[in-house]
Amino acid sequence: MKHLCVPVVTAFLFASAAISAQSDEVPRAWDNHPDLNGIWQAIGTAHWNLEDHPAGPGHPDLGAIGAIPPGQGVVEEGDIPYTPEARQQQQDNFENRMTNDPEAKCFMPGVPRATYLPYPFQIIQGDKKIQIAYGVAEASRTIHMDKDNPEPPPIDSWMGRSHGRWDGDTLVVDVQGFTGEAWFDRAGNHASASLRVEERYTPMGRNAIMYEATLTDDTVFTRPWAIRMPLYRRLEDNARVIEFKCVEYSEDLLYGHLRRVPTR
Amino acid sequence: MTLNLPPVALALPVLTALFVAMPGASTNAVAADAEYHHVHITSFAPAVSVRWYTEHLDCQPIADRDDAADCHGVEVTFVPQSTQGGTQGTGVNHIGFSYLDLTAKMEELESIGSRGSGVRLQRFEGGEMIREAPGLFKYGFIFDPWGTRIELVEDPDRLGFHHIHLSSTNPDETLEWYQSVLGGERDRLRDRIDGLRYGDVWLLAMEHEEGIPATTEGRAIDHIGFIVDDLGNAASEMRSAGAEFQQEPIVPENARTSARRAFIYGPDNVRLAVVESGFAGVDSNFVEETTADSTPYDPAQTPWEEPDLQGVWTGNAAHGIPLERPLDLVDVENLTAEEAAARREGGTLGSIWGYEREWRDTTLGYDKNAPSTQVAMIIDPPTGRLPERTPEGQRMEEVAARARRLYTENRSAGPEDLTPYVRCITRGLPGLMMPSIYNNGLQIVQGPGFVAIQKEMIHETRVIPTEERAPLNAKLTTYLGDPHGHWEGNTLVVETNNFNGRTNYRGSSADMKLTERFTRTADNRLEYQFTVDDPKVWTQPWTGVFTFNLDNEQYDVVEYACHEGNYGMTNILSGARALDRERAEGSR
Numbered sequence: 001m002k003h004l005c006v007p008v009v010t011a012f013l014f015a016s017a018a019i020s021a022q023s024d025e026v027p028r029a030w031d032n033h034p035d036l037n038g039i040w041q042a043i044g045t046a047h048w049n050l051e052d053h054p055a056g057p058g059h060p061d062l063g064a065i066g067a068i069p070p071g072q073g074v075v076e077e078g079d080i081p082y083t084p085e086a087r088q089q090q091q092d093n094f095e096n097r098m099t100n101d102p103e104a105k106c107f108m109p110g111v112p113r114a115t116y117l118p119y120p121f122q123i124i125q126g127d128k129k130i131q132i133a134y135g136v137a138e139a140s141r142t143i144h145m146d147k148d149n150p151e152p153p154p155i156d157s158w159m160g161r162s163h164g165r166w167d168g169d170t171l172v173v174d175v176q177g178f179t180g181e182a183w184f185d186r187a188g189n190h191a192s193a194s195l196r197v198e199e200r201y202t203p204m205g206r207n208a209i210m211y212e213a214t215l216t217d218d219t220v221f222t223r224p225w226a227i228r229m230p231l232y233r234r235l236e237d238n239a240r241v242i243e244f245k246c247v248e249y250s251e252d253l254l255y256g257h258l259r260r261v262p263t264r
Numbered sequence: 265m266t267l268n269l270p271p272v273a274l275a276l277p278v279l280t281a282l283f284v285a286m287p288g289a290s291t292n293a294v295a296a297d298a299e300y301h302h303v304h305i306t307s308f309a310p311a312v313s314v315r316w317y318t319e320h321l322d323c324q325p326i327a328d329r330d331d332a333a334d335c336h337g338v339e340v341t342f343v344p345q346s347t348q349g350g351t352q353g354t355g356v357n358h359i360g361f362s363y364l365d366l367t368a369k370m371e372e373l374e375s376i377g378s379r380g381s382g383v384r385l386q387r388f389e390g391g392e393m394i395r396e397a398p399g400l401f402k403y404g405f406i407f408d409p410w411g412t413r414i415e416l417v418e419d420p421d422r423l424g425f426h427h428i429h430l431s432s433t434n435p436d437e438t439l440e441w442y443q444s445v446l447g448g449e450r451d452r453l454r455d456r457i458d459g460l461r462y463g464d465v466w467l468l469a470m471e472h473e474e475g476i477p478a479t480t481e482g483r484a485i486d487h488i489g490f491i492v493d494d495l496g497n498a499a500s501e502m503r504s505a506g507a508e509f510q511q512e513p514i515v516p517e518n519a520r521t522s523a524r525r526a527f528i529y530g531p532d533n534v535r536l537a538v539v540e541s542g543f544a545g546v547d548s549n550f551v552e553e554t555t556a557d558s559t560p561y562d563p564a565q566t567p568w569e570e571p572d573l574q575g576v577w578t579g580n581a582a583h584g585i586p587l588e589r590p591l592d593l594v595d596v597e598n599l600t601a602e603e604a605a606a607r608r609e610g611g612t613l614g615s616i617w618g619y620e621r622e623w624r625d626t627t628l629g630y631d632k633n634a635p636s637t638q639v640a641m642i643i644d645p646p647t648g649r650l651p652e653r654t655p656e657g658q659r660m661e662e663v664a665a666r667a668r669r670l671y672t673e674n675r676s677a678g679p680e681d682l683t684p685y686v687r688c689i690t691r692g693l694p695g696l697m698m699p700s701i702y703n704n705g706l707q708i709v710q711g712p713g714f715v716a717i718q719k720e721m722i723h724e725t726r727v728i729p730t731e732e733r734a735p736l737n738a739k740l741t742t743y744l745g746d747p748h749g750h751w752e753g754n755t756l757v758v759e760t761n762n763f764n765g766r767t768n769y770r771g772s773s774a775d776m777k778l779t780e781r782f783t784r785t786a787d788n789r790l791e792y793q794f795t796v797d798d799p800k801v802w803t804q805p806w807t808g809v810f811t812f813n814l815d816n817e818q819y820d821v822v823e824y825a826c827h828e829g830n831y832g833m834t835n836i837l838s839g840a841r842a843l844d845r846e847r848a849e850g851s852r
Contacts, residue, residue, distance in 0.1 A: 030567040030712075032389045037711045107828045122727055124711040127384075127567050128574055131709035131716040133725045138690075140718060140725040142707065142821070157823035166391065181828075238734045241727065243742040247689045247827045251679040258837035260677040260844060 026169065026203040029125060034169050034203045036123045036130070039234040039241055042116035042211070045071025049187035050227055051079050059098065068186075074116075076226040080189060086220040093188025099253065102183055106250035108139040108158035110182025111175045111197050112213040112227065120234050122241045130164060130171070135241045143173050153177025156193060171201040191217045207233040312562065316408060320373060320383055321361050322424070332545060335361075336424025351413045351484045355431055355477035355532030357470060358405065358413035359485070362426035366402045366418035370394055373406055373416075384567060386413070400454050407567060412484040419454075427459070427466035428488060430534060431477055435469035438531045442467060445505045445528075446490050446536075462490075472532065479533040484569075487527070487535035495524045495540040502528065502538070510535070520544040563754050563784040568712040570730065571754040573782060576819045577706040577790050577812035579699030581636045584608045585810055587770065589640035589648025599637040608635040641808035644795075650770065650806055657801035661771045676840045679833065684767040686836070688722055688827035690743045692767030693760060693778055694794045696724055699810070705821035706812055715749060715756060722826040728758050736762055741774065743767055756782040775800045788814035 027035040045053070052073040059066030073079075082090065093100060103109060109117055119135030130143040143164040144151070153161035153176065161177040180193030200212040209231040216224040256264035314333045317323040323335035351358060363369040370393045373383045386405035388395055394404040402418040417426055432438040439460055442448060448460035448467060459468040480486055492498040495513045503509070511527040519525070523543035530536050564572045584607050593599075599607065640648040653661065670681045685691050691698070696719050697706075705720035717726040728749040736746045746762035758780040765774025776798040783791045790812040797805040 031387055035712075037714070102828075105828075108823075108825060122714075124709055124714050124716040124727065126574060126710045129709045131711075131718065131725065133716060133727050137827075138724050140716075140723070142709065142718070154820045155822050158825055158828060159823055168390075179825075240736070242736075242740070243744055245689050245743055247687060248679070250827075251687070251833075255679050255833055255837055258678075258834065258841055260841070 024205050027206055031127070033166050034171070035125065036171065036201060036203070036209065037125045039120050039122045039239045040209060040231040041118075041120040041234055042229055042231050044074065044116070044229060045069055046074045046116040046227070046229060047113070047118055047185055049073070050075050050185050050189050051187070053187065074227045074229045076228055081222045081225050083220060083222060086190070090188045090190060093183065093190060095188075097186060097188055101186060101188070102181065103186065104250065104253060106137050106246035108137050108182070109134070110158050110178060110184075111141070111160050111162075112199065112211075112215075113182060113184050114139050114141075114159065115199075115211060115213075115231070116229060119244065120239070120241050133241060136244045137246055138243075143171075150174050150176065156180075158182055160195075160197070167200075169203060171199075173197075173199040173201070175199065190220070191215065192219045194219050201231075204230065207235065313408075320376065321414075329545070351480075353478045354480045354485070355472070355530070355534035356480055356485045356488065357429045357431040358415045359428050360415040360417055360426040360466075362417045362419040362423050364418070364420060364423060366394060366404065366416060369416060370404050382564075383408075386567070397456075400456050408484075422464045422466075425465060427453075427468050430467065430469040430532065431472040432469045432532045433472050433476060434531070435471055438469045439467070441506070441531050445502050445507045445530075446538075477532040477534070479535065481533075481535045487537050488530075489537040489539055491539055491541060491543070493541050495526060495538060498538065499526060513538075513540075516546050518547045520547050561784070561786050566710055566712075570710060570712075570751060571756070571784065572710065573708045573715065573756060573784055573790060574710050575708060575814050575816045576821055577708070578704045578815045578819055579697075579706065579810070579812050580704045580815075581634065581813050582638070582810040583635075583699035583701065583704065584611050585636050585638045585641055585699070587641045587808060588650055589642065593639050596639050599639060601634060601637060604635040604637045636810070638810065641810050642806060643809050644807040645804070651802045651804045653771070653801060654799070654803055657771060657773075657798075660773065660801065664768070664771060671836075674836070674840050674843055676837060678837070682833070682836065684743070685722070687833065688830045690724060690767055691722060692769055693744055693763070694780065694796070694808075695767070695769045696721070696744075697780070697792060697794065703822070703824050705815075705819055707821045718821065720821045720824050723824040728756070730756065738762065741765070745778070752781075754783060758782070769796070771801055772796055772798050773800045785811075790814070 027037075029035040029037075048068055048071060050073055053068070053071055055070040056068040058068050080090075098104065103113075103117070108114075114121065114132075114134045117134070117136055121132055121134040124131040124133070128146045130145060131140060132143065133140045139159060141159045141162050143162040145164045147163060150161070150163045156177055156179045158179055158181070160175040162173050162175045164171055164173045166172070175197040176195070178191075178193050178195050180191065180195065183190050195215060195217040198214045198216075200210075200214075202210045202212070204210050210228065211231050212226055212228045214224050214226040215221065252263050256262060311330065314323075314325065314331070317333045317335060318325055321335060323333040326332045326334050370385070374385055374393060376383045384407040385393055386407060387393055388404075394402050396402045404416050406414050406416065408414060415427075415429065419426060430438060435458070439450070439458060442460055443450060448462045451459060451461045451466075453459050453466055453468065457468055459466045461467075499509070499513050507528045509526055509528050511525075513524040513526040515522055515524050521542045521544045523540040525537055525539045525543055528536050528538065566572045566574070584604075642648045642650065645651055667681065670676050671683070671686070676682055679687055685695075690696060691700075700721045703721040707718040707720075709716045709718070713729060713731045715728045715730060717728060718724070719726075724744070726744060726747060728747045730749045730751060732750070733748065735748070740746070741762050741764035743764055743766060745760040747758050747760045749756055749758045751757070758778075760778045760780070761776070763774045763776055769776075776796055779795040779797070781791075781793040781795075783793070785791045791809065792812060793807060793809045795805055795807040796802070
């Protein structure tokens with residue numbers, strides 16, 4: 001028995017060592033930078049409200065499904081430092097969110113909102129650029145690792161113009177050139193076209209990335225502020241970012257009044 | 265096989281042989297008493313590879329050899345062969361070159377840039393190009409365009425071609441094997457690294473990182489070559505020392521001299537050639553004749569050893585090519601430049617209603633890209649026309665035609681009566697790949713195992729896996745389907761099904777199986793071939809082709825926020841409602 005036992009235990013220890021090594025080590029790309037390739041997703045309620053928020057009523061037709069779940073905020077150092085006018089705008093946005101939230105209209109979510117919407121996204125990390133394909137509204141971004149940083153954006157855009165660089169093991173992305181029309185969440189948090197976002201993607205091991213974004217916009221905020229949350233690797237077999245072209249589900253909201261038999 | 269030529273149909277890459285002909289004799293009494301002769305690097309275009317090693321690593325052209333360069337006693341040769349990836353993961357990790365002033369050399373190489381057949385630096389973690397191993401020397405890494413990892417060192421004791429670094433599951437045993445079979449002098453490089461010296465070129469062996477090294481055969485460094493005086497004698501000695509021959513000593517077909525060559529396998533799946541004095545490679549001239557129809561082009565590889573299709577491409581030049589061959593051009597092979605310009609003027613430019621001429625010209629690169637002279641996209645059936653429709657395909661086409669009339673007559677009752685393109689949902693497949701009247705950018709970004717194909721119009725990113733993965737359940741359908749990609753040589757092949765059928769191309773159905781082939785045929789050309797196999801609609805599959813042109817310098821893919829600014833929907837539908845009212849009033 002003894003002879004049998006020892007090799008079995010040994011084999012077991014080897015196996016678990018192999019698994020934990022795989023879990024803990026930051027995967028490395030060909031150039032020894034962290035390899036962020038994979039499918040990632042945020043978990044939490046940031047997409048409902050970046051700030052701390054209690055539960056609240058939602059769309060009455062959907063019963064409890066439409067309610068706003070409570071959640072801890074992801075804003076560092078408390079609340080978003082809005083100017084008084086900008087805070088009022090956020091509250092107006094919230095009041096009118098059923099019709100005005102760009103998410104309801106299937107508009108591109110912008111940055112940082114795309115990161116923590118409740119959909120997976122895929123990072124394709126190459127040697128010149130990094131592409132992020134998000135799981136909703138066909139949103140995607142190209143992070144230019146090979147251009148002057150920052151290069152003037154060719155046009156304002158929903159997803160902004162992204163320039164990246166490595167700071168040790170952290171991918172730092174400067175994003176600007178926004179339209180100013182995107183919201184940050186379903187609570188109507190917002191900025192203007194002057195917004196500049198500095199994102200930091202820091203691997204926490206193989207299966208998690210700490211995501212931090214510092215938001216600067218003098219016209220809306222009294223100081224720069226930051227959000228921070230982990231992103232998790234989707235570990236399911238055959239995990240995919242499944243195409244979710246949501247346009248057609250926004251058409252009643254947007255064009256229902258123009259149907260031959262109006263729906264709104 | 266290194267020097268075996270592929271069938272004509274493959275007509276793809278080329279092999280580079282880097283010949284290290286070392287003068288002087290080894291003093292060791294071992295089996296073969298061999299010297300380094302060559303390192304064989306898989307490449308594509310001989311002339312390009314010779315030029316690369318000549319320009320960047322200070323090798324010299326060799327007289328009468330258009331397929332070889334001499335790298336400080338080193339010869340570079342080229343023979344066509346399909347490339348199966350770079351050096352990494354094989355039993356030869358890299359080759360090394362030594363320079364007196366490494367900093368200056370690396371700066372020079374850095375300034376060349378990695379574009380095209382440039383120089384790709386493999387920087388260290390902190391971004392630096394050079395590190396210094398205390399007591400050893402400064403070192404840094406680069407890749408050649410064909411995936412060969414090259415270490416550059418600053419070792420004044422031996423300049424030029426410096427070493428070959430094996431990657432071995434057991435470095436010590438490996439060195440012993442080489443010494444007993446091929447000779448060489450056991451030594452320590454700078455008293456730090458165990459190795460063998462062949463003349464003053466080092467053979468080093470490092471621990472292989474994971475698993476068993478892949479065979480070198482067909483990879484960037486296909487084999488390492490050693491030279492002996494008499495291959496007959498040497499072969500029997502090597503055999504008695506334990507070497508197994510993959511190919512017995514022969515004079516290879518088309519060899520330039522009557523010297524013989526043999527192949528053996530060393531430890532860790534490293535392929536080795538042993539050649540006789542006087543061996544001068546294999547003449548590959550006749551290859552050009554057999555591949556006359558397709559100029560060999562070797563696309564650069566990504567650092568993780570996939571063909572590099574990355575960049576910003578546009579279909580501007582291809583816009584205006586009709587899918588089907590016009591009936592009045594049945595026997596025409598190509599349009600003349602004038603005819604192509606006239607076609608664009610009358611078709612493409614004429615179709616951009618209401619836009620300023622200057623804007624249209626700029627958008628379509630009118631002055632920058634001469635419009636394609638291709639007569640039609642369809643190459644199969646050879647008539648250039650869509651095949652016959654099935655009865656079901658015919659019926660579907662009639663339904664689609666009725667739907668189109670709702671749009672043209674402005675009778676749309678709601679969004680669903682408009683096309684997915686008008687609704688800013690998608691142009692579908694293969695529709696979204698087709699050249700459009702503006703915003704024709706196509707950006708490709710690759711990561712290991714994935715190719716992201718981003719089409720500017722109407723901002724869609726297709727993420728194509730290049731490794732096998734499980735298919736989605738047939739009921740999980742989407743507009744753009746479930747893509748499965750793989751590399752066939754340098755061609756990215758993408759097979760897609762699981763379409764939801766809510767969009768169509770020329771009447772295609774949800775049953776369509778789409779096969780696309782992306783082939784970089786030159787630095788600045790990306791051939792796109794698409795085959796639609798939809799037996800529900802057409803009686804046979806059909807195939808079209810057109811080319812994207814690289815436009816990295818002046819083209820920047822912008823965000824085509826289609827749905828976000830789709831005033832067209834509001835205007836079309838409110839116009840339709842106004843017509844409804846007019847019709848109602850008229851009938852009153």
